[in-house]
Amino acid sequence: MVRINIDGKELQVPAQSTILEAAKNNDIFIPTLCHHPKLTPFGGCRLCLVEVKGFLKPVTACTTTVGEGMEVVTSSPEIEELRRLVLELILSDHPNDCMVCEKTGSCALQELAYMYGVREAEYAGERRNYETRDGNPFIERDLEKCILCGRCVKACDEIQGVEAIDFGYRGFRAKICTSYEEDLDCEFCGQCVAVCPTGALTGKLWKLKGRPGTTKEIDTVCPYCGIGCNITAHVKKNEIVRITSAEDTWNEGWLCVKGRFGYQFVSSPDRLVRPLIRTAPKSGMPSLGRKGIKWGEVFREASWEEALDLIASRIREIKETHGADALAGLSSARCTNEENYVFQKFMRAAVGTNNVDHCARL
Amino acid sequence: MKDNTVVRVCMGPAGIAAGGKAVLEAFRETLADRNIDAEVKEHCSSHQVGCLGLCARDVLVEIGRNGSKTSYQYVKPDMVGRIVAEHIVGGTPVKEWLVDETFDTFYRKQVKIVLADCGRVDPEDIDSYIAAGGYEPTREVLMTWIPDDVIEEIRMSGIRGRGGAGFPTGLKWELARRSKGDVKYVICNADEGDPGAFMDRAVIEGNPHSVIEGMLIGAFAIGANKGYVYIRAEYPLAVERLKLAIKQAYERRFLGRAIFNTQFSFDIEIRLGAGAFVCGEETALIASIEGERGMPRSKPPFPVNRGLWQRPTVINNVETLANVPYIIRKGWAWYASYGTEKSKGTKVFALTGKIRNQGLIEVPMGITLGEIIHEIGGGIEGNRALKAVQTGGPSGGCIPAGMLDLNVDYESLAKAGSIVGSGGMIVLDEDNCMVNMAKYFIQFTQAESCGKCVPCRVGTKRLLEILTRITEGQGKEGDIERLERLSRGVKTASLCGLGQTAPNPVLSNLRYFREEFETHIRDKKCPAKVCKKLLRYSILEEYCKGCGACMKACPADAISGDKKKPHRINPDRCIRCGACFEACKFKSVARD
Numbered sequence: 033m034v035r036i037n038i039d040g041k042e043l044q045v046p047a048q049s050t051i052l053e054a055a056k057n058n059d060i061f062i063p064t065l066c067h068h069p070k071l072t073p074f075g076g077c078r079l080c081l082v083e084v085k086g087f088l089k090p091v092t093a094c095t096t097t098v099g100e101g102m103e104v105v106t107s108s109p110e111i112e113e114l115r116r117l118v119l120e121l122i123l124s125d126h127p128n129d130c131m132v133c134e135k136t137g138s139c140a141l142q143e144l145a146y147m148y149g150v151r152e153a154e155y156a157g158e159r160r161n162y163e164t165r166d167g168n169p170f171i172e173r174d175l176e177k178c179i180l181c182g183r184c185v186k187a188c189d190e191i192q193g194v195e196a197i198d199f200g201y202r203g204f205r206a207k208i209c210t211s212y213e214e215d216l217d218c219e220f221c222g223q224c225v226a227v228c229p230t231g232a233l234t235g236k237l238w239k240l241k242g243r244p245g246t247t248k249e250i251d252t253v254c255p256y257c258g259i260g261c262n263i264t265a266h267v268k269k270n271e272i273v274r275i276t277s278a279e280d281t282w283n284e285g286w287l288c289v290k291g292r293f294g295y296q297f298v299s300s301p302d303r304l305v306r307p308l309i310r311t312a313p314k315s316g317m318p319s320l321g322r323k324g325i326k327w328g329e330v331f332r333e334a335s336w337e338e339a340l341d342l343i344a345s346r347i348r349e350i351k352e353t354h355g356a357d358a359l360a361g362l363s364s365a366r367c368t369n370e371e372n373y374v375f376q377k378f379m380r381a382a383v384g385t386n387n388v389d390h391c392a393r394l
Numbered sequence: 395m396k397d398n399t400v401v402r403v404c405m406g407p408a409g410i411a412a413g414g415k416a417v418l419e420a421f422r423e424t425l426a427d428r429n430i431d432a433e434v435k436e437h438c439s440s441h442q443v444g445c446l447g448l449c450a451r452d453v454l455v456e457i458g459r460n461g462s463k464t465s466y467q468y469v470k471p472d473m474v475g476r477i478v479a480e481h482i483v484g485g486t487p488v489k490e491w492l493v494d495e496t497f498d499t500f501y502r503k504q505v506k507i508v509l510a511d512c513g514r515v516d517p518e519d520i521d522s523y524i525a526a527g528g529y530e531p532t533r534e535v536l537m538t539w540i541p542d543d544v545i546e547e548i549r550m551s552g553i554r555g556r557g558g559a560g561f562p563t564g565l566k567w568e569l570a571r572r573s574k575g576d577v578k579y580v581i582c583n584a585d586e587g588d589p590g591a592f593m594d595r596a597v598i599e600g601n602p603h604s605v606i607e608g609m610l611i612g613a614f615a616i617g618a619n620k621g622y623v624y625i626r627a628e629y630p631l632a633v634e635r636l637k638l639a640i641k642q643a644y645e646r647r648f649l650g651r652a653i654f655n656t657q658f659s660f661d662i663e664i665r666l667g668a669g670a671f672v673c674g675e676e677t678a679l680i681a682s683i684e685g686e687r688g689m690p691r692s693k694p695p696f697p698v699n700r701g702l703w704q705r706p707t708v709i710n711n712v713e714t715l716a717n718v719p720y721i722i723r724k725g726w727a728w729y730a731s732y733g734t735e736k737s738k739g740t741k742v743f744a745l746t747g748k749i750r751n752q753g754l755i756e757v758p759m760g761i762t763l764g765e766i767i768h769e770i771g772g773g774i775e776g777n778r779a780l781k782a783v784q785t786g787g788p789s790g791g792c793i794p795a796g797m798l799d800l801n802v803d804y805e806s807l808a809k810a811g812s813i814v815g816s817g818g819m820i821v822l823d824e825d826n827c828m829v830n831m832a833k834y835f836i837q838f839t840q841a842e843s844c845g846k847c848v849p850c851r852v853g854t855k856r857l858l859e860i861l862t863r864i865t866e867g868q869g870k871e872g873d874i875e876r877l878e879r880l881s882r883g884v885k886t887a888s889l890c891g892l893g894q895t896a897p898n899p900v901l902s903n904l905r906y907f908r909e910e911f912e913t914h915i916r917d918k919k920c921p922a923k924v925c926k927k928l929l930r931y932s933i934l935e936e937y938c939k940g941c942g943a944c945m946k947a948c949p950a951d952a953i954s955g956d957k958k959k960p961h962r963i964n965p966d967r968c969i970r971c972g973a974c975f976e977a978c979k980f981k982s983v984a985r986d
Contacts, residue, residue, distance in 0.1 A: 073692070074846075075691070075692035075846075075847070075889055076846045076847045076848070076889065077847070077848055078847050078848055078849055078887045078888070078889065081887060089886060089894075090886060090887070091692075092692055092889075095691075095692035096692070096694065097694070097695075110886075113883070114883055114886060114887045117849070117853075117879070117880070117883040117887070118848050118849060118883075118887060121848050121849065121852040121853055121856065122848055122852065124852065124856065125852055125855075154876065155852075155856040155876070155880065157855065157856050157859040158855070158859065179848070180845055180846070180848075180851065182846070198687060199687055199689065199844075199845060199846070201845065202670065202672075202841065202842060202843060202844060202845055203840045203841045203842065203843040203845060203851065203854070203855070204840060204843075204845075204851060204852070204855040205845075206843075206844070206845020206846075206851060207845075
C-alpha cells in the first residue's frame, strides 16, 4: 500500500494500482473513453489526463502507476480545457447520428459530450467516409463512429486470443480493420461489440429492435453449456431482442458467439416443447431432414409420463436381455454440472455401466 | 598510415548522387594503368570515404600527401586523368579545379569529433578504421575499466541525446545500469526521418564502426549483451555498410563471445524500419522491433526500466553513440571543453535550403546562428535576404533573421521556440511563405501520425485544414486563435513526442510571423508570393509588346490579345500557374 493524495483526499491504495484505479475505487471521477478495466491500458483517448505534482506535463491516469506521496489533481481549468478540446476533436469527426444510433443511451461518447456540453464542433472539417460492407450475420461495423480507442483490438487479442483486427493506416486515415481489409471472418464472439464505447460495433440481430432502457432486462444464465455464463436478456413484447452480459458477473461480461448471438431458438416455432415418441420403423425409413419428410410422419407427441415410462421400460428390457454394458449414455454440454453429475450417477449406479460420455468431449 | 599518397573520394549520399562511384573507378583505373606506385616511387591508393561535408560541391576529392591535403570540387571522371598526371605525378595541383577560398571558411568554424573520421576512413574496410585508432577505446574499456567508470566518463563529458530530446546520455546509462533485470538491451536508433536531415545517414555510411563501438561501450556500461540497430530501409547504402561493418567486427571478434578475451559478450542485430516516421519515437521503435505495429506507448514506464520485451533498454541515437569512442579516447574533459555550460560537445547539422554551402556540418554547441549561416554557410543564395532558419524539422520551429546572435544549444533554441532536434537546419529567404512552411510540416506530421491518440490524429488534421484554407484565401477571422488553442492542446495532450512537437512549426511561425498569417487571412495576399490561390496575375499594358509568348505558355487559354498589342489575362480562367510570368521577357506580367 502507498499513500497518495487525490484532489486533497489522503488515500491508502495498493502499490501497483494506476491513478485511475485508485481514483475509481475511492469514488473520484475521471472521464475515460479508451480505458476498460479488464484490458491493458491504452492511453489513446487522452481524457483521463491529470496533473501530478512534480511532472512537467499532465499524464494519463490510466497508464501511470501510483507512487508513495504522489499528489494528483484530477480537475483544473487547464485539464478541463484539454478534455473539452479532445471531445470537440472526436465529435468533429463523428456522425451526428444519435437519433438512430443503437448506442444512444448507453454511449460513453454521448454521455461525455452531454457532461461537457459539447454541442457543435468548433473544428468542423473533413470526416471519414466508410462503406459498411461486412457479409457476416452478427457484427455491424460502422467505422465512421469509431473513435479508435482500440478496445475491440485488445479484447480480440487479450481476451479471445484471435487477433482478427488491428489498427491499419496512419494519420487521419487510421482505422481498425482486418488484414488486407477483408470482410470480418472470425469467431464472432462479439467481445468487441461488448467493449465498444460508441455505436461503431453493434449486433446486426438487434438492429432497430429496441435500445437499452426501452427493454425489460432479465438476468439469467446462458443455457448453452455447463460453464453457465451470466447473461442479461433484453426482452420486448415477450421476445428476446438482445443478449448482453454485465462486467460484474463471474464471466466478466465475456460471452461466446452462441451465448451472445444464438438466442433466436427461444422463440423459434421449430422448438420442441413436448416429448416425441418414434412411430416409424427404425430401418428402411429415410431420416428426418430429408426433403418431404415431416416430423409428424416419424414421431408422435407424448406426455412426459408416457415418454419417461417408455424409456425406463426399454432400458430395463435391454439390460435384462443384453446386460448393462449394452447401454450407453450421452449427456449434453447444455446441462449444468449438477445435472451431468446426476446423469453419470444414474448410468453407473442405476443402470450399472460405465458407458457414459458427454458431447463437449467429442 | 602506410600510404604516402591517398586519394579520398566522397561517397556520402550526395557524393554518390553526383557520380562519386565513377570518379573513384576512374582514379583506381588510372592509378593502376600508369603503375603510379613505381612512377612516383611511393605508395599511392584511392579510397571511398564518407561525406566530406560540402555536399553542394560534390564530387569532392581530397588528395593527401605528406601530411598536407588538397581538395578538388565538382570532379567528373574525365578530370581524373589530368589530376593524376599533373598533381600526383607532376606534383603541381590543377589550379582551376581546386576548391576556392570560400571552401576554407566552410571548415574553419567547424569542429569535427563525430565526423572526424568520416571522410578519412574507408567505411567498408575495418582495417582503415583500426589504423585510425578504432576499437582501441573498446579494448581499453573492456580490459581495464569497470562499468561505473564508463558511466562516469560519459556523464562528465556532458553529452546529451543527439536524437533531439537532449536527455543526458550518462544519466540514461546510469538509470539502465541500476534498473533491475538480468537481460538488458542497447538499441541504436537509426530511423532518421526528419525531412532535410541526413546526419545519421552520413555517420553510418561514412564511419559505421564508430556506431558499433559506441554500442559496445554502452552495452558494457549498462550490462547488456544484445543490441539492435533500428535503421530505416530507405537508407540501403547505410544498411549495406552497417551489415558489412558488423560482419567484419564479428570476424575480428570485436563482436560475439568473449570480446578481447574478457567475460563480455555482445551481439548486434539489424532491424529495418518500414517507412514509418513515428518509429523513430523510442517506444514505437520498441513496439516495431517486437513485431507489433509501430505505435508509441505511454511513459512512464520509461524504456530504461521497461523497454524492449519489458526489459531495461537504452535507446541512443546514431550520433550520440558515434561520439562515445571519441570521448573515451580523448577523455571527458576534452569533450566538455567544447560547447556551453549545459550543452557540451559538438552537433552535426544538415544545412540545407537557400544557402550557398549546403552540406553536412559539425559545430561546437553554442556557436551562433549567424556564424553558421554567414561563415560556414557562405550566406544566402542569390543575394536575397535571409528570412528565418528552420531547425528541428517537423518538431522544430523557425528562428527569424533578427535573431542571428542566438547560440545554437538546447536551452537557447528551446527558449526561442524551436529545438535542436535531430539536426536539420533549413535556411529560408524572403521567397518562403511562413504559413505555407507551417502547412508543409503539419502535412508531414499528420500523414505520419500513428492514429493512436486523438489530439495528434484529429488535431493535426484540423490544424492542416485551417492552414490550408488560409493559404487558399478561405481563412476566417478567429482562425489564428483557433490555431493557437488547437496547437496548445495538441502539444500538451498528445501521447508521444511526435504529437507533442507537431504544432511547434505553427506556434513558432505565429510567434515571429503573425502578421504574415494576418495578411493571408484579412487581405488574402501572400507576401512571399508562394500561395498560388492568393496570387493575381495581370499584364502591365505599358510594357507589353504583344509578342504572344505568355499566350503560348498559358495552359488554360486565359490570355488573349492581338499581335503587337497589349494582351490580357482573364482572371476567371487563370489557374495561377505562373507560366506567363516565367515566359514574359519584358517583365510585363505582374504578380501580386
